[in-house]
Amino acid sequence: MPESETVLSALADGVLRLTLNRPDKLNAFNEEMHLALRAGFERAHEDRSVRAVLLTGAGRGFSAGQDLGDRDPRKGGAAPDLGHTIETFYNPLVRLIRSLEKPVVCAVNGVAAGAGANIAFTCDITLAARSARFIQAFAKIGLVPDSGGTWSLPRLLGEARAKALALTAEPLDAETAANWGLIWKAVDDATLLDEAGALATRLAAGPTMGLGLTKRAIQAAATNSLDQQLDLERDLQRQAGRSGDYAEGVTAFLEKRKPEFKGQ
Numbered sequence: 001m002p003e004s005e006t007v008l009s010a011l012a013d014g015v016l017r018l019t020l021n022r023p024d025k026l027n028a029f030n031e032e033m034h035l036a037l038r039a040g041f042e043r044a045h046e047d048r049s050v051r052a053v054l055l056t057g058a059g060r061g062f063s064a065g066q067d068l069g070d071r072d073p074r075k076g077g078a079a080p081d082l083g084h085t086i087e088t089f090y091n092p093l094v095r096l097i098r099s100l101e102k103p104v105v106c107a108v109n110g111v112a113a114g115a116g117a118n119i120a121f122t123c124d125i126t127l128a129a130r131s132a133r134f135i136q137a138f139a140k141i142g143l144v145p146d147s148g149g150t151w152s153l154p155r156l157l158g159e160a161r162a163k164a165l166a167l168t169a170e171p172l173d174a175e176t177a178a179n180w181g182l183i184w185k186a187v188d189d190a191t192l193l194d195e196a197g198a199l200a201t202r203l204a205a206g207p208t209m210g211l212g213l214t215k216r217a218i219q220a221a222a223t224n225s226l227d228q229q230l231d232l233e234r235d236l237q238r239q240a241g242r243s244g245d246y247a248e249g250v251t252a253f254l255e256k257r258k259p260e261f262k263g264q
């Protein structure tokens, strides 16, 4: 991973903790932070000792999305190609998170705006501090929700709420986001990191292959018919049934003890 202070990276108990770290800019994404975060998720893909990821932000914000200072229109010149930024940075990040067959927990410690919000919704289990707000800030600057927002918002919320959030850019508080099914839950600010950390640690000690295949199956349901999904479940169950963790899980149950999953 390239050395960068813009994303802090720490591995403990099978959990790779990635902390967005540009607190003065509410962890807005510049190129360096993009590359560092991508490197973190690439490591999560490759490193077998990583069995879960915890994504959070340093300071009072989770992420304010793209760093708007990077392309100051007052400097003149040709209009920037934002599609290139999306293609180069945001889309690969969303694909890396979705295709990682390990749980990704997100702890939204404060405001999540623009791409920052939609990256949080891309993660598998998202918790937020009660004081956190989610803002589809794109509408305020003439842009379109990205980082999968136009895909995840209507799926998670339905069109009415998705459109209202995206067209008005009104902030959504964490409690409402949880009640609407946009995130897993809102927790007290003081306990957010402890709760998210404990959850990630528990998942990291779980049957990693089975959890990864479960993630794959649930994501596939968005585009599969019931018949396709039933076939997929059969195939994935066949694969899970051959894992060491399945044998350990059943053995531990029969022996009335806690399983010791190895992630294989």
Ligand code: LHQ
Binding pocket: 024, 025, 026, 028, 064, 065, 066, 067, 068, 069, 082, 085, 086, 111, 113, 114, 115, 116, 135, 137, 138, 140, 141, 143, 146
């Ligand atoms: C920031 C930012 C920021 C730089 C706060 N950039 N400095 C993809 C492709 C390519 C291009 C475009 O975009 C995208 C995807 C996107 O993400 S578009 C959406 C970009 N994000 C936004 O429009 C959100 C902009 N930020 C805000 O609206 C506010 O900062 C929020 C509502 C997030 C927080 O408000 P406050 O709590 O009042 O904090 P603040 O505004 O005072 O910000 C604190 C500092 O962070 C401040 O710097 P300063 O030096 O004055 O203390 C801000 O300038 C800086 N900051 N967001 N995106």
